[in-house]
Amino acid sequence: MNIWVCEFCDYIYDEAKGVPKEGIPAGTCWEDVPFNWNCPYCAAKKFAFKLIEQNQNRVNAVSMSILNP
Ligand SMILES: [Zn+2]
Numbered sequence: 001m002n003i004w005v006c007e008f009c010d011y012i013y014d015e016a017k018g019v020p021k022e023g024i025p026a027g028t029c030w031e032d033v034p035f036n037w038n039c040p041y042c043a044a045k046k047f048a049f050k051l052i053e054q055n056q057n058r059v060n061a062v063s064m065s066i067l068n069p
Pocket residue numbers: 006007008009010011039040041042043044
């Protein structure tokens with residue numbers, strides 16, 4: 001799952017958590033967030049969000065293999 005950040009107010013959208021109170025269930029991929037959804041804090045449009053984290057599961061798997069070889 002990816003994490004996206006609003007470039008105007010630094011609001012974080014975590015795909016794993018979604019925004020349930022905004023009607024976006026946990027686990028909603030960014031592509032599946034409605035295109036007319038706005039940042040809850042500053043009302044920026046989706047295009048204002050930048051990808052800041054990717055392949056988190058793979059990173060966790062790598063770090064676990066280091067801890068438990
Ligand atoms: Zn924002």
